[in-house]
Amino acid sequence: xxxxxxxxxxxxxxxxxxxxxxxxxxxxxxxxxxxxxxxxxxxxxxxxxxxxxxxxxxxxxxxxxxxxxxxxxxxxxxxxxxxxxxxxxxxxxxxxxxxxxxxxxxxxxxxxxxxxxxxxxxxxxxxxxxxxxx
Amino acid sequence: xxxxxxxxxxxxxxxxxxxxxxxxxxxxxxxxxxxxxxxxxxxxxxxxxxxxxxxxxxxxxxxxxxxxxxxxxxxxxxxxxxxxxxxxxxxxxxxxxxxxxxxxxxxxxxxxxxxxxxxxxxxxxxxxxxxxxxxxxxxxxxxxxxxxxxxxxxxxxxxxxxxxxxxxxxxxxxxxxxxxxxxxxxxxxxxxxxxxxxxxxxxxxxxxxxxxxxxxxxxxxxxxxxxxxxxxxxxxxxxxxxxxxxxxxxxxxxxxxxxxxxxxxxxxxxxxxxxxxxxxxxxxxxxxxxxxxxxxxxxxxxxxxxxxxxxxxxxxxxxxxxxxxxxxxxxxxxxxxxxxxxxxxxxxxxxxxxxxxxxxxxxxxxxxxxxxxxxxxxxxxxx
Numbered sequence: 001x002x003x004x005x006x007x008x009x010x011x012x013x014x015x016x017x018x019x020x021x022x023x024x025x026x027x028x029x030x031x032x033x034x035x036x037x038x039x040x041x042x043x044x045x046x047x048x049x050x051x052x053x054x055x056x057x058x059x060x061x062x063x064x065x066x067x068x069x070x071x072x073x074x075x076x077x078x079x080x081x082x083x084x085x086x087x088x089x090x091x092x093x094x095x096x097x098x099x100x101x102x103x104x105x106x107x108x109x110x111x112x113x114x115x116x117x118x119x120x121x122x123x124x125x126x127x128x129x130x131x132x133x134x
Numbered sequence: 135x136x137x138x139x140x141x142x143x144x145x146x147x148x149x150x151x152x153x154x155x156x157x158x159x160x161x162x163x164x165x166x167x168x169x170x171x172x173x174x175x176x177x178x179x180x181x182x183x184x185x186x187x188x189x190x191x192x193x194x195x196x197x198x199x200x201x202x203x204x205x206x207x208x209x210x211x212x213x214x215x216x217x218x219x220x221x222x223x224x225x226x227x228x229x230x231x232x233x234x235x236x237x238x239x240x241x242x243x244x245x246x247x248x249x250x251x252x253x254x255x256x257x258x259x260x261x262x263x264x265x266x267x268x269x270x271x272x273x274x275x276x277x278x279x280x281x282x283x284x285x286x287x288x289x290x291x292x293x294x295x296x297x298x299x300x301x302x303x304x305x306x307x308x309x310x311x312x313x314x315x316x317x318x319x320x321x322x323x324x325x326x327x328x329x330x331x332x333x334x335x336x337x338x339x340x341x342x343x344x345x346x347x348x349x350x351x352x353x354x355x356x357x358x359x360x361x362x363x364x365x366x367x368x369x370x371x372x373x374x375x376x377x378x379x380x381x382x383x384x385x386x387x388x389x390x391x392x393x394x395x396x397x398x399x400x401x402x403x404x405x406x407x408x409x410x411x412x413x414x415x416x417x418x419x420x421x422x423x424x425x426x427x428x429x430x431x432x433x434x435x436x437x438x439x440x441x442x443x444x445x446x447x448x449x450x451x452x453x454x455x456x457x458x459x460x461x462x463x464x465x466x467x468x469x470x471x472x473x474x475x476x477x478x479x480x481x482x483x484x485x486x487x488x489x490x491x492x493x494x495x496x497x498x499x500x501x502x503x504x505x506x507x508x509x510x511x512x513x514x515x516x517x
Contacts, residue, residue, distance in 0.1 A: 034267045063280035064333040069257040072272040090381040
């Protein structure tokens with residue numbers, strides 16, 4: 001990141017990133033998010049289809065980033081977390097709209113649509129889902 | 135299986151502003167060639183561990199660059215597996231000898247990191263994680279390991295002080311190592327009071343940004359005695375992979391790739407964990423050493439903190455860990471680290487580790503991890 005990349009790099013993942021669309025394997029029944037392109041359990045016997053996931057889950061672990069990568073310098077400090085969705089899959093994102101005491105393992109959270117970062121001075125603004133306590 | 139290590143060499147590790155990647159690789163390479171008592175023309179191939187020269191200095195194709203600088207036209211290839219690049223280069227070199235293709239080879243690891251500003255280095259290192267599903271959201275490597283630490287504290291009651299003890303021990307060992315970036319003792323208080331990088335990890339929980347290179351000369355078993363009276367042998371190796379993203383793993387507190395790589399390495403070496411006299415493990419962050427000591431089997435799962443409390447991993451302890459000072463104090467030039475770990479074990483087994491020497495060390499282990507655990511490689515060495 002920090003490079004000004006071409007738009008398709010971001011555009012092709014809009015659906016899963018904005019709408020929380022993962023994949024479900026019709027063979028084994030496993031639900032994946034981020035979406036898979038091959039079922040890692042069934043491989044050639046796998047049959048993947050898109051599936052929209054519930055926007056709620058809980059914090060499994062978290063940290064607060066204080067030394068930022070390129071593009072996030074103005075955001076520090078910001079909390080990041082691994083979240084287990086109620087549908088099962090786990091993902092990594094930021095926690096927003098939090099108060100003292102919200103950052104704890106097991107805290108219930110829900111997805112909300114937010115700006116993530118801008119790709120350099122002239123690059124596009126990237127959006128996606130962050131999570132807020134409920 | 136047995137492959138001999140007949141030569142070792144390293145540069146000083148640190149912020150080596152006055153030298154470039156070429157100079158680092160050549161310095162470590164020529165030291166190892168001289169140590170082995172061979173000539174450059176005896177080499178059959180070069181395997182070079184390097185994670186990210188393209189991002190750090192804008193240079194790809196670095197193995198050919200090194201062979202060119204050495205005036206050699208032999209096969210030279212770069213091996214990349216993030217922070218495990220050095221360990222993977224060693225494994226590939228090992229396999230090339232075992233296959234019968236090569237007799238004597240050079241395994242190098244080199245990284246030049248200080249030519250980029252800190253935010254650029256942070257972003258480049260995040261290339262070891264999942265760009266689309268971790269880095270996109272502003273996650274950094276310190277914060278990934280911080281999330282492992284937070285979960286480890288939650289599941290096993292590991293304390294903030296126990297994390298700090300890794301840094302204190304490794305800085306002590308580093309103070310005895312002339313190549314280390316940090317050669318000063320620190321206290322638990324120093325670790326706790328240093329600036330927060332990614333809660334709960336502070337600056338002194340993190341390995342630094344480092345320039346450095348390390349080299350080994352390997353040869354097939356039958357040739358070893360021609361060059362040295364006391365070769366060190368590699369007797370086991372295991373490598374395993376896991377998902378790129380931490381969130382996709384079965385566990386957030388065990389690196390399954392480490393467990394599998396270690397199991398395969400112990401089996402190949404026909405030893406058990408009890409036979410290991412000392413180990414260099416991948417302590418890119420303090421929590422990583424605690425998790426590694428558990429996953430390698432030095433203690434039960436969840437008891438890595440207790441192992442530190444009891445002093446078992448100190449140089450005089452039952453199973454000394456990171457006698458070199460580890461990534462924490464020697465520094466972590468990402469592609470060089472796996473090779474540097476092997477250099478320390480060879481010095482220990484030769485009895486040349488000076489003030490860091492572990493008494494009667496016969497079997498040593500190296501453990502090198504890529505990313506947050508997507509790659510792990512374990513080597514076992516014997517006198």
